Amino acid sequence: MDNIPNAGEMRKTDGESSSAKVTFSIDKTKNFPDWYDRALNIGDMVDARYPVKGMYIWRPYGFKALRRMMGIMHEIMERTGHEEVYFPMLIPASIFGKERDFLKGFKGEAFVVTRAGTETLGEELFVRPTSETGMYESIKPWVRSISDLPLKIYQVVNIFRHETKQTRPMLRLREVVQFKEAHTFHATAEEADAQVQEGVAAYKEFFDRLLLPYLVVETPSWDTFAGAVYNMDLMSVMPDGKAIELGSVINLGDKFARAFGITYQANDNKQAYVHQTCYGISERELGVMLAIHGDNNGLIIPPEIAPIQVVVIPIFHKGKEETMKKGAEKVKQILVEQGFRTAMDIRDRGVGDKYYEWEARGVPVRIELGPKELESGKLILFRRDTRKKETVDAAKAPKRINELLVDITDTLRARAQEYFKGRVFHFKSVSDLKKNYKEREGMIGLPWCGDEKCGRKLEEDIGIPTVGFVHDKHLSEPCASCGKTKDMVEMFFGRTY
Ligand SMILES: [Zn+2]
Incomplete structure (x- = not known):
């Protein structure tokens, strides 16, 4: 039982005197950005006034909600055989740059420590934007023989990214306060594939308990995580019609294993590279949960998460x-x-x-x-x-x-499902879409043959980027770009957070 004191003071936005009657009166759908900021403030979640862009203060009530949400994730991780670890925040430059695609993807947004006091460091230290490199370098000696596999670990830590787009509490941050990242190591590619499915199942359970609607998509090859073979994303839609990634489950193949030399002794006595997956979620999911369930009177917190029921x-x-x-x-x-x-x-x-x-x-x-x-x-x-x-x-x-x-x-669950149904559209062709789609309403599906050229052409034709495709649902309509009819899948497009 949480020991929650009496109400305490409710925070106000600047300029409101304590005697003034507090009013909400912002329409969530018509003016979502203002609604969101106001709802988090009056709802006592975060204080957005910290003087560094993209970094926010958690208030006690908000932090309790975050803890409760992450508690569900801990429970799922432990139940599915992941063990909690902690790896340091700073990563030497020589290690950070070992996997080339990863370096290309993350170098531009990582904070780098170059100095201590007046002394210039002998080697630059990267502040983790995510932990792959520092973790994989250190984990080599943990994996010697096949009996050490599979290895499934996770940690909940803060990560830092120099976000240049507009930042928003929980949704787009320079400091992610509670990043849950799981990393798994397997003997074979098949086991890594199966682990991706287990990761997706774990996230489905998590989002189901947050009463969040989602669509599981595979990211097209030209848009995968830096250093990945493929990734599965769980996507939802925000009240302003923008798509948002709730979680991503990534198959890294043996790319990192080759870069970091993570091998095990296989049955034929030869050294073999491990196959890896990783997957992450963060406080973003609390933000999405509050955004989807709230109404014009403010937040509505699902009873399982609510700090006060x-x-x-x-x-x-x-x-x-x-x-x-x-x-x-x-x-x-x-x-x-x-x-x-x-x-x-x-x-x-x-x-x-x-x-x-x-x-x-x-x-x-x-x-x-x-x-x-x-x-x-x-x-x-x-x-x-x-x-x-x-x-x-x-x-x-x-x-x-x-x-x-x-x-x-x-x-709340039924409402959110109903809302989501109205935010996911299926069209047969580009002309069907252009006739029947109002801009920025949600995620849009079109038949796609799987060819990168067609995917990119469709992005151009409709002016909306791809989100990912549903790979196990085959369509009978021809590709909306080339007209081919074989092995058609549904590709989704949407503006994203
Ligand atoms: Zn095509």
């Missing part, structure tokens, strides 16, 4: 404050004992403001307790997802709250 708000009447406080305290105590993450708000503030604030923070259930309810042994329950109220006997409240949390989970 229930908030008890006594309604004060003159002269009855102490009685009401005691009554609310008793309700809170019972709920805590029943295992609900519960808070109580007894600040000396208007009840309307309190309702507003707790709604903006996305707490799934609110309990309103007035003198009338206290006398008659009743409670008013308010559920955040539908904003509906009901009155229950206080004695039956824990059971009813349990039902509500399950129902809120189901409702």
